[in-house]
Amino acid sequence: MIETARYAYYPGCCSKASAKEYTATTRLVCKALGIELEESPDWICCGASSAHSIDRILGIALPAHELLYAGRMKLDLVASCALCFSRLKIAAAELKDDDVRKRVGEVLGQEIPGNPDYRVMHILQVLEKHLDRIHLEKPLKGLSVACYYGCLLGRPKEVAFDDAENPQVMDRVVAALGGEPVEWGFKAECCGGSHVFTRPDIVSKLSHRLLYQAKQAGADCLAVVCPVCHSNLDAMQKSIGKEYKEEVDLPAFYITQLVGLAAGLPPRKLMFEKLFVDPMRLLRAKGLA
Amino acid sequence: MELTYEPRIVGFLCNWCSYAGADLAGTSRTNYPANIRIIRVPCSGRVDPLFIVKAFQLGADGVLVAGCHPGDCHYSDGNYHTRRRVGLLRPFLDYLGLDKARLRLEWVSASEGKRFSEVVSSFTDTLIKMGPRSS
């Protein structure tokens, strides 16, 4: 019997919209691995890229709300979204400062406990930590995966848990699933992020480069850990292809979907139908569906 | 009575940094209280805790040990030993009924004449505020 691991879980706003499949499969996979996720009943937005660019204290106060919950539960806090993770972990670091703690306390109308040690983890770290629990029903044999970390997991170095230029965690996870992580140099390059609303030209340029480089490196698909990156690389893929007059056809999975697949969870539950680039042809070709 | 209290300080200064720093304070004519009596040692690591305890036993109000800044020891790592020895001795002062603040460890380089005079001034000040020893 595997001992249950417990974490406080922060789903983030995208879990209710564009990244439903990410959150759903995160829960599913964690359950299968005997990992218990305790979701805060009253979680609020982490502030994303907007809050901290307007007001530093607001950018800390929003995620602090969630950190306090984890603190009360005495659990490590896990986020699946890379941006949420970054905001939570930066806030945790900032709250070490007495003055910041005082000012954030004023905003939240409650005292922030002194000498805090709020531990924030990304789902990738959790998956790696409990890798030995995965029972490989369907190893991802022959599947070449370009692991894409995005720009936030490794930067700034105060919050990073892996190398900024050449991160490895996801590569190790994919390899443990029996897949073949490809060597490529764009694991941590920006996809354009939320500029998709204001400057779609930038996003299509940057994301095209990522898709192109992943293909050059021989990848069959991408593995992604951020809802914004995912929508740029998946939902935008068709229009990017049109703009650059080439068909890309590179399915972009959330890493949890790949873990679920390897663990033998039914494809139906892994919500592949939510992906814009249909992965079924690829999965069938590889004998995985 | 308070006003005329003159604490007596024994200072153990390493030859290469702190003693030279004290000399520089002189060359720069930086005045400081005349309460300190300086004993020159080759390295602060030469200071046996026994010297410090002896000074307190005889009636010293304060003892200053000063050496090169960490990493700058003329003998490469003598001051690290000093730091550890003073660190180990300090809790023992409680046992002797002495305030720990009566023993001070400072790093003063050969170019820090001004800093040396500040160290002596502030240490003298502290000791005056503490008043004469009760034990």
Place this chain on the structure above:
Amino acid sequence: MARVGVFICHCGTNISGAVDVARVVEAAQKMPMVVIASDNKYTCSEPGQASIRQAIVSNKLNRVVIAACSPRMHEPTFRKAVSAAGLNPYLLEIANIREQCSWVHSHDREKATAKAIELVKMAVAKVIRHEPLYPREVPVTKRALVIGGGITGIQAALDIANAGHEVVLLEQEPSIGGRMAQLDKTFPTLDCSACILTPKMVDVANHPKIRLLTYAEIKEVRGFVGNFKVEITQKARKVDYSKCTGCGTCWQKCPEKTPSEFDLGLGKRPSIYIPFAQAVPTKPVIDTDSCRYIKYRQWLAAGEQGKKPPECRICEKICPTGSIAWDQEPQTITEEFGAIVVATGFQVYDHRHYEEYGGGAYPDVISGMQLERLMNASGPTGGEIVRPSDGTHPKTVAFVCCVGSRDQAKGRTYCSKVCCMYTAKHAIMLKEHDPDVQCYIFYIDVRTGGKDYEEFYLRTLDDAGAIYIKGRPSKIYRDGKKMIVLGEDALMGRPIELAADLVVLATGMEPRTGADKLAQKLNISYNTYHFLVEAHPKLRPVETQTDGIFVAGACVGPRDIPESVAQGSAAAAKVAGLFSSDTLVTDPITSVVNRERCTGCLLCVAICPYKAIDCETTRDTRVVAVVNESLCKGCGLCVGACRPKAIDLRGFTSQQILEEVNSLWS
């Protein structure tokens, strides 16, 4: 019975302006053991010194206290004066009543005078306990060891040998020459590197006073200045040099080929080899990692498991002198030296650490040193500058400066000093090789500190038409046949994408692997990067904390060739100075062990920063500590560490220091 004389100096008005000297004299006269106390206007002047000498003789003084300026100022002067009167110079103590009294308490004459009296009292208390001390003389072995056969070591060895002393030049590789031998041209004169280096290598080989030990390493170093005993490991060459003539038949016929270290993997060399054509000595070694027959023997020894390697032995069959010695094993040689010069130099920073530039992953991303080999007429391509991937001639070449230098993210914060200049040289050379080449140079700052360096850099712009782009690139990746350099033009404030045929990373310098281990054996310091630490960065640049051991060249920090040569000569001058007398006089202020008290815990051995304490067994079979007075620097660390109080420091004994403290309350 001590008879102390106290001499108090007015120092013009420097002391008497703040201190009532007459009262100090009066007080001193009443101090224990004091026979005479007097004052003097200027004690350090000749009349002042004469009066002390006279007083010593007429009062039969055997201890002297001088209350004057800091002992750091005039202690040597007064020691001489005391000595001239027939007294041991170490029976003197100085009370510092100027720097540490009159000059800092000028506002309060009363307190300054009281303090001066106490300072004199402390000095009297201490001087009574002084013992006469005698400097020791130790003989000097006039023979030097130079570690490292690069240009720095070569220069040092030649200069020491030309001064008439024997030298052993030790090199870990099969040939001397070092990094300079790998260079094509040198900046700013574009002299051919080999043309100016190889004659010096030959000079070394032919010099009657120099013995060359190549393919050898330091195993252990013991002893002290003038008397070092060094164990050297002569690695197994598998070739008998007493028979080998260096004819070259073996390395031409050897069928096994392995990547050449000298050509940084761009070319191949046989298993029995000399690293390069002008190698000194011109005799080969067998590389036991790749040699077929060695592998065959290992296979036999391992019980014939796995695939059988070919039993080649071609070199042995064709060698006309029968020099191949398969059974040769490493040997240990013990030699004695009076001085050691460390000139282990540098290695090029490994560009594989720059994964974002594809260092080591993309064949067309090369290091500056690799480009040197590609340019060199005796290099792997015969001087053709071609892309390692496909052998085509690059037309657009991008250079990235500060790779492994000035980069906190890679843990290398220092400037490597030569990369700006060699990049400029590369741009000029590339244009000379092929006028169609266009060079782009990504830089942070262009640093050209050196004679004629700035003028040379300007040629890069004016003659070679290189385009300098300010900014460190963020990424290099491959797109088809092109290498794309992503960066920012920081002056224009806009992103830049450059498609290049070849990318050259201007890799910096780092100390040779193992520099830290060698420093530990020599008991000298090194910094976080493992560069060796000089005794003083400004005033003692080639000396170390350990007497008799000198450092020179790029093992101390990034240096270019002229600086390295100058440092090699400087170290040689220091060695020649050391060897100018037959004996050395050592400072008598050292630790001394009371063997009766010593319990043999040997804490002192561990704590001594100079490895000056050893242990020996007494006649009654007790282990006791013993101080090597030639190594001891008199820091006194061991004294504080000694639990049974068996060690003391001459000139600063525990009793003396305690008497100083005591005198303040007596």
